[in-house]
Amino acid sequence: MTDNVIVAEGLVKHFGKVKAVNGVDLVLPRGTVLGVLGPNGAGKTTTVRMLTTLLTPDSGYATVGGYDVVREAESVRKIMGVSGQYAAVDEYLTGRENLDMFGRLYHLGAKEAKRRANELLERFSLTDAADRTAKTYSGGMRRRLDLAASLVIRPEIIFLDEPTTGLDPRSRLGMWDVIRDLVRGGASLLLTTQYLEEADALADEIVIIDHGHVIAKGTSDQLKSQVGGERIQFRVAEQAMIPKASSAVLDVTGNTPEIDQETHTISAPVSGGARSLVGIVNALDGVGIEAQDVGLRRPTLDEVFLALTGRKAEEGQDEQ
Known part of the structure; x- marks a missing residue:
């Protein structure tokens, strides 16, 4: 395998008139996490399905672990692990039985499949629930079991398609810790998500997809x-103060501020750092407004997506 464990060039997949993926390029260097970010319907899952040999591209080229995903699909399947949007475990089997079944499907043999199942149950903190049927598991437990199943053969290349969708905040943070452990163990991950803070927290590099196209790529x-x-970001005490405060910010920065009417929060890009901060505070004082929680911050990935696409990341429709 080369230093780039996943390479995709010009991937295209159409479903009738729907252009689900329309020329996507991706590169995943070994030992890193590539975050593929976009709203529902952007083309993330279709891209993953092509890279994992579940769909054949209409055009374009892709390799996983140095193997062509079309001509050498069987070789690709032997070296990767996949955890999809929805847990693929059998809810009528216990956690232990699920992992043992996956081990046998991978031809590990009865003894090795049982040993690997016990190892993964312990790694993912599922030992106490190992002999309960999966349908009694919480959402977070089922996602951990599903991820454990994708690791039965110790793959170095792992695809995680929206692994934390539907999880509560505590379970999501727990899954983040699991993903970090996998990377520390030498795995290379392609992670799709519509949660911008997730890509910010986990990915070494981020690709933003919208309407089947890569519209931006780079580090966070x-x-x-x-x-x-x-x-600059600050709050005002009353909603009635927002127009006057916004006007003051516009005069100083030359940029139309963004306003959150519910929290009375105003923010705008600045170029002068602390000097701009002082200038805005003085301008607000001049019109009789005292700023609360005032400070400078970096833009969020939410704001990046809004600037690039003109809409928020959660606005979208499910893929075909």
């Missing part, structure tokens, strides 16, 4: 720099 910091360096 590089993407954030596309919508300006720093932003």
Whole structure:
């Protein structure tokens, strides 16, 4: 295998008139996490299905572990692990039985499949629930069991398609810890998500897909720099103060501020750092407004996506 364990060039997949993926390029260097970010319907899952040999591309080229996903599909399947959007475990089997079954499907043999199942149950903190049927598991437990099943053969290349969708915040953070452990263990991960904070927290590099196209790529910091360096953000005590405060910010920065009417929060990009901060505070004082929780911050990935696409990341429709 080369240093780039996943390479995709010009991947295209249409379903009738729907252009689910329309020329996607991806590269995943060994030992890193590539975050593929986009709303529902952007083409993330279709891209993963092509890379994991579940769909044949209409055109384009892709390799996983150095193997062509079309001509050498069987070789690709032997070296990768996949955890899809929805847990693929059998809810009528116990956690232990599920993992043992996956081990046998991978031809590990009865003894090795049982040993590997016990190892994974312990690794994913499922030992106490090992002999309960999967249908009694919480959402977070089922996602952990599903991920454990994808690791039965110790793959070095792992696809995680929206692994935390539907999880509560605590379970999501727990899954993040699992993903970090996999990377520390030498795995290379392609992670799709519609949660911008997830890509920010986990990915070494991020590719943003919208309407089947890659519209931006880079590190989190590089993407954030596309919508300006720093932003000033503050709150005002009353909603009635927002128009006057916004006007003051516009006069100082030359940028129309963003306003959250519910929290009375105002933010805008600035180029002068602390000098701009002082200037805005003085301008607000001049019109009789005292800023609360005022400070400078970097733009969020939410703001990056909004700037690139004109809409929020959660706005989208499910893929075909």
